Amino acid sequence: MASLMVQNMACSKSGLISAPTSHSISSIWGASVYSASGNSLSQSCRSGACCKISRMKEIRATVVNGDVSGKQKTTKGGLRGSLNKVVLAYSGGLDTSVIVPWLRENYGCEVVCFTADVGQGVGETDGLEAKAKASGASELFIADLREEFVKDYIFPCLRAGAVYERKYLLGTSMARPIIAKAMVDVAKAVGADAVSHGCTGKGNDQVRFELTFFALNPKLAVVAPWREWDIKGREDAIEYAKKHSIPVTATKKSIYSRDRNLWHISHEGDILEDPANEPHKDMYVMTVDPEDAPNTPEYVEINIEAGLPVGMNGQLLSPATLLAELNEIGGRHGVGRIDMVENRLVGMKSRGVYETPGGTILTLAARELESLTLDRESMQLKDSLALKYAELVYAGRWFDPLRESMDAFMEKLTATTTGSVVLKLYKGSVNVASRKSPHSLYRQDISSFEEGSGIYNQADAAGFIRLYGLPTRVRAMQEQGL
DSSP states (O other), X not given: OOOTTTTHHHHOOTTOOOOOSOOEEEEETTEEEEXXXXXXXXXXXXXXXXXXXXXXXXXXXXXXTTEEEOOOSSSOOOSSOOOSEEEEEOOSSHHHHHHHHXXXXXXXXXXXXXXXXXXXXXXXXXXXHHHHHHHTOSEEEEEEOHHHHIIIIIHHHHHHTOOBTTTBOOHHHHHHHHHHHHHHHHHHHHTOSEEEOOOOTTSSHHHHHHHHHHHHOTTSEEEOGGGTSSOOSHXXXXXXXXHXXXXXXXXXXXXXXXXXXXXXXXXXXXXXXXXXXXOOGGGOSSSOOGGGSOSSOEXXXXXXXXXXXXXXXXXXXXXHHHHHHHHHHHHHTTOOEEEEEXXXXXXXXXXXXXXXXXXXXXXXXXXXXXXXXXXHHHHHHHHHHHHHHHHHHHTTOTTOHHHHHHHHHHHHHTTTOOEEEEEEEETTEXXXXXXXXXXXXXOHHHHSSSOOOSSOOTTHHHHHHHHHTHHHHHHHHHHTTO
């Protein structure tokens, strides 16, 4: 799932230069946004630039089979065409560091870098301004999207019960739409006519980014270097960086491709490319080996309102804070490891290992509470729609009307899913200890083997069975000539 670019937005921080001492901050799209050039997005808008961006008439670049071509009314130009300004999804890793000069060389354009903080780890955005400018970028924007990511993307998927191919909790899939949406916002703010990403032509992320671009601003041109350039792998990228004097610290040694955010971390590549190989113990990042987990179980209570988690152990917490704390708790008990072979959207199979400690805890808690609050027909329909919901998210169709309509259904259906679930964490396992809800459909006086409710008469079951089993009885009579 993690592409050779977006892995970097997760875990690659080696060689980063120390961060600047101050940033300008504005508040667009509900998140803190930093302009590393010293000008905030709101300042750009006050200058009148934003007012003109939505009506850019001179953009003639088009996307044909993934390639950008065409010309603008500008004297700029490169080896492959002409663009004015491109917003690049930037991580500071090898791939995106190389893409900056490549865009300038091939499209003669100004490159504005954008980095989203979706919880990839402490220090991951440190030093990116200097690194981006050293690669040739004009400026860098950093947006703290953690709360929005959990509240508006992760929690709706959790409420829907979305799981892809029985195991995958959609960690990377949910992050791409919010990053791409923020890129569209930045493109509008700075007057860019194109956006770019470092996803490979073999992965799912290219689809997720570009479907979001299409949905939110179909006029933007899209540049996907991995589908165009002659760079074939890590060694070529390192050589290109040296040729263009781009400071990178990457080596030619093969490493795992990783993507990390508040929900999970994924691992691909290296020995994992052979499904017969067991992952090495030192590969894991968020979770301890279950064998090394504490010998004493830990109990945690998850508090849920209308299908969405609101806190733990009776304490109300913000979405991002709750998830971060559960990641720490679940991680120390070795909870949430998944090893799977999945079917990528582009048609091939891939093997990935995922760590989703907090997400595994919340997923089980939501499911267990629904066992009290949903009737049989509602639960069955919800489960069937959850499969389609997961497919839409996996395929990058977050802003599709179908997903949005299904989300409205899930919100309505789980309106009474309020209560608490106590889970027992022990040596990699999560098991339910108790469930409580003021809207519980479970009635002990009815379900008990002891008589006393006056509602259920056991003698009524005989008539029910005769009517319910009538088709079975008639078929048997026909087969036996009765």
